[in-house]
Structure formats: C-alpha cells, structure tokens
Amino acid sequence: MQPRHFLTLEDCSAEELLGILRRASELRRVHTEGTPHEPLRGRVLGMIFEKSSTRTRVSFEAGMTQLGGSAIFLSPRDTQLGRGEPIEDTARVLSRMVDVVMIRTAAHDNVTRFAAYSRVPVINGLTDDAHPCQLLADLQTYIEHRGDIRGRTVAWLGDGNNMCRSYIRAAQIFDFGLRIGCPAEYAPQDSGIDGERIQVVADPVEAVRDADLVVTDVWASMGFEDEQQQRLDAFRPYQVNAALMAHAADDAAFMHCLPAHRDEEVTAEVLEGPQSLVWDEAENRLHAQKALLEFLLLGE
Ligand code: CP
C-alpha cells in the first residue's frame, strides 16, 4: 500500500484536516493534564534539515518522544546527502529503517522526489513553496481562540513566500477570504489567486480592512538573505503596526510563524500586544504535529 504523505495541505481532504485539528486540541489538553499517551512506542521519525530550525525541530522531536517514539536529527553536514548521495537512494534506504520522515529543504521538488521513493510517510517541514505544518498550528490556534475560520477574512502582509502560499491553499480548503497585501514584484505566483476569495492588493490598509486575522512573516526568508536590503525598502509600508491593526476588525487576531524581526515586519507593540496569538501558535506546532503523526502512522 502507498503511504500517505503530507507535502502540502492538499494531501488531505478538508474533513481529514478538520479531524487532525480537533485531535490536536485534544492532544493539547491531554498534554496539559500530564496524562501519558504513547501510541507510537517503538516508532522512529527521521528528520532531515537542510535549513535552520528551532520550532520545527523541537516540536517534532519532543512530540515523537511524548508519543512514545523517538526522532533522529539528520543534517547534510553529517550525512551522505551533503556529499551528493541522490535523494532517491537516501529515500529508499532511510524508509527501510524509520517509520516516518520529515524534510526541511529549499526546492519543493526535493520532497516530492523523496516521497516518490519512500516506503513510509513523508512530511514537509518547510520548502520554498510551502509550510503546511505551520498552517495546521495556525488554524488550530485561530479556531481555539476565535472559533470557525470559514467565511472569515484573513489579511496576509508582506512577502508572497512559502507561508503565504500555504495560506492560499488553506483559504481554498477552509473557505475563508484571503487578502494579500504585497508589492507586485513579490506577489505569489499562484493559480489560487482568483481575484475574489483570494486577492492580491498593493495597499496594506485595503488588505487589513475589517480582517479577522492579520498574519505576516519575515521579509527575507531563509535562502533570500542576500536580498535583505532591497526587501527592507520594498516591504516597509507593509509593516504590521498599531496604526495598521486599527483598520482590522476590533477583535482581530495577529499571528506570525516566527522567528520574528521586531520593528521590521511587525512592531514589538503588536507582537507582544493583546491581539497577538503567537506563543500559542508556536506551542500548537507540537500538538498539531502529534495529531498529524497519529493520522499518518495510525490512520486516526
Ligand atoms: N515557524 C517555524 O517553522 O520555525 P522554525 O524555523 O524555528 O522551525
């Protein structure tokens, strides 16, 4: 039987994703109560990181341990991947030894090639195209704090990057409106932008007007650091600050996948303010991914 993979949100149906999100909230409660829950005893997660990480690494590693399993951290510096062993060979070997693989890499093609040769589920831990695990945590957090996201309006401010593209997928699947406030040259190239439910607007105020959720991310993602200065200039009008938040709905929430650059894409005031859900959002990486691991490995 072909394993289930999680390379983009579209690898699951809306119903399956909602089930994962419900389970994530349950697992948050179980964890908070201190109740042991170890359905993955003896299972091993291999984690390939070709880019830096704090949240993704720690949440997957802690999550596997809490579920009774274990995780192995693999970087190109100390595996043969870094010396040119093909992805297809690595996939065939690793997937005979571990039960599930998570990959963080630049080219999305790397995860699809790995998955094509893997006997076990493969999870996208971030590529230049998508960050679906973060969207699970974001959606869980929004639903826990504000209820159903269907029919709501989300404003994305800044770069049309991997996170933005995953928000486009999420808007299609979960049926919410998405206004992307972005300079034209950094707008996401994505067929999901239909000009109705999902729009790109140049004016940041228009993007956030009456929005229920305002989201941003760094202006220079990993791998784009060389463009830092030109991006600072281009994105400055899209900073999420108190003046911009004032145009959103009164009870609008603010989210950021972190790491955040204070006083670049978001002011410290907004990041640390009462509308910000960023710390619960970060914590939910743990619970959402535990629910995802249960879904992929146990079919629950
Ligand atoms: N948000 C997120 O994926 O964080 P890390 O880069 O620290 O994993």
Ligand code: NVA
């Ligand atoms: N867009 C950011 C997300 C980091 C979690 C990046 O790719 O660097």
